[in-house]
Amino acid sequence: MNGVVLVLNQDYEPLNVTNLPRAFRLVFGAKAEILEYDHQVIRTVSREFHAPSVIRLQHRVHRPRPRVKLTRREVFARDRHTCQYCGRVANDLTLDHILPRHRGGSHTWDNLVAACKPCNHRKGGKTPEEARVRLLRPPFEPRSDLYSLFTPYLADERNEAWRNYLFLGRN
Numbered sequence: 001m002n003g004v005v006l007v008l009n010q011d012y013e014p015l016n017v018t019n020l021p022r023a024f025r026l027v028f029g030a031k032a033e034i035l036e037y038d039h040q041v042i043r044t045v046s047r048e049f050h051a052p053s054v055i056r057l058q059h060r061v062h063r064p065r066p067r068v069k070l071t072r073r074e075v076f077a078r079d080r081h082t083c084q085y086c087g088r089v090a091n092d093l094t095l096d097h098i099l100p101r102h103r104g105g106s107h108t109w110d111n112l113v114a115a116c117k118p119c120n121h122r123k124g125g126k127t128p129e130e131a132r133v134r135l136l137r138p139p140f141e142p143r144s145d146l147y148s149l150f151t152p153y154l155a156d157e158r159n160e161a162w163r164n165y166l167f168l169g170r171n
């Protein structure tokens with residue numbers, strides 16, 4: 001049994017992706033209903049089952065907002081590959097701690113920005129005030145794009161039916 005199954009919350013919001021054995025357990029345990037089948041038929045000694053492709057939970061589960069992992073790449077993406085001090089778009093950006101680490105600055109979304117090498121060098125171990133530089137905008141924790149978790153699966157044509165559910169209500 002291979003293949004993956006899209007799990008929707010009770011309100012049809014895409015929740016996660018699971019494997020067939022887990023999906024069958026949810027369905028047979030009356031915890032989920034099948035909305036779409038894929039073309040696979042699973043045969044056991046006595047029965048055969050059509051494999052689900054999309055299932056929907058019978059009860060709504062509360063899901064905490066997925067968070068974006070704090071990495072260099074994600075900070076650069078949030079800052080649109082633009083130095084947050086001079087506005088230059090550069091492909092050799094560095095990660096700058098706004099309040100330097102040795103001054104107690106944290107390694108967090110709101111203390112990290114993309115900075116070009118000259119700006120990072122000029123700022124050195126100083127605060128923006130001391131270095132007389134200003135940020136283009138206050139840094140923030142980006143929202144995770146829920147749909148980017150699912151779209152890679154659409155490359156597999158067996159998951160074609162997912163499209164009807166992934167883009168519901170999305171503008």
Ligand SMILES: [Zn+2]
Binds near residue numbers: 083085116117
């Ligand atoms: Zn710069």
